[in-house]
Amino acid sequence: MRLILPLPDNEAFARRLADEGDWELGALETRRFPDGETYIRILSEVKDKAVDLVCTLVRPDDGFLRLIFVADAARALGAREVNLIAPYLSYMRQDRLFQRGEAVTSRSFARLVSSSFDRLVTVDPHLHRYPALSALYTIPTDTLHAAPLLADWIADEVEKPLIVGPDEESEQWVSAIAARIGAPHAVLRKVRHGDRNVDIELPDLSEWRGRQLVLADDIASSGNTLVDAAGKLYLQGFARPVVAVVHGIFAEDSFQRLAPLCDRIVSADSVQHESNTVTLAPLIAAAIGSTDAGDSDLVRHRRPPEPLDEVEQAGFDSFPASDPPPWTGGVN
Structure with missing residues (x-):
């Protein structure tokens, strides 16, 4: 089973994608605590599902931590795989040192994404000096063309x-x-x-x-x-x-x-x-749908899932859907 889970401001695209593939559309709750930190809660059942997080990565600095938190939460809740659907992929321009002391951010960003997802699907990344995304990313990548x-x-x-x-x-x-x-x-x-x-x-x-x-x-x-x-x-x-x-x-x-x-x-x-x-939804749907019949061949993420421990799981199971789990600290 496949769950399309949109990050904030990606709901419309995710809905088109889910409709295109006749997949389940998930829901997410997110807000900021008074100190500026982010609260994340996945409202849909993800256990044993392929979870596709939909998040275009334009202006990524504002929401990248939130994306990683959602990926980790899905994995902890038992998702079979956690994939990133990024119609636009950021941090591709700084692909070498132009001046001493610069960060080669394309490599740093690729390492962060590769450590949190099983697969990356994107459209026309700005490849310049890199021959392909595989030169950067250590997870399977799908480069689609519009x-x-x-x-x-x-x-x-x-x-x-x-x-x-x-x-x-x-x-x-x-x-x-x-x-x-x-x-x-x-x-x-x-x-x-x-x-x-x-x-x-x-x-x-x-x-x-x-x-x-x-x-x-x-x-x-x-x-x-x-x-x-x-x-x-x-x-x-x-x-x-x-x-x-x-x-x-x-x-x-x-x-x-x-x-x-x-x-x-x-x-x-x-x-x-x-x-x-x-619209890119049909293009992306065809790419991610093509693996549904052959999921066993997918190269799995090198980091095993991190399930909830017994205390967390007991707390999660005892709370109704409308209440936050106890380890989130409520509504600080």
Whole structure:
């Protein structure tokens, strides 16, 4: 049996995922004590079930401890396996030392996740210097790709598209979208001067006049690359482009700056945003559902479950569902 258990602010995505696979949707209670610490209580039965925690990891610093607490609680309550469904996976950018003394946070984060989960499922992680997630994570990982979904949306919604990548790194990605729908593609050149300071150099696109430009990328984080590209394309006499991205983070005011320059902005629902148009639930459901018939082959977590001791279990069994277990300290 499989239980889909959403972390706070992930309920809508989890519901779509549960509906897609006809799985049980779980519930969680969480709040903060006056001292700022987090209270966690799983309200659903998890014993002997595959528990999939649904938590997109955009802005992870605010809720990562809560995620780990829920994973440990599910394991202690007898979950058969505890998996992480992270439509967006954070801490992938710092993949090497750029200056002496820096933390390579991608490796630190991978170690923390690998120590708490049996499996990781994510969509289009920002792999740059790593060939695959297996170079970082010590648990089985599923790297899913949303390019076909964006390509199908473009084919249905955009006439005579020209798929445009914002930089050289996007060549393989945009070429796959273009090939799927039989459209041409081009790639711009990005010169980065810092986290928020980039310049875009445009190639000669005059032969594609009359086509609708579609700026496609895996992630819109600061949004500055897309803003710069959209503005320069307009100055070259092209109509306002469509923007299609997988992960629409749109930090700070980038969406407000980009929107006037574009005909339309669409994103997948890996990160909750008003631009969400393409749902990833069917893609993820197919991936996690494919293991249901072959669970015995899953590589199990190296740490054994930590069941409740006799005192804790007795306290848990004696309290009705509406009361907190005694070891939580009530409602301090």
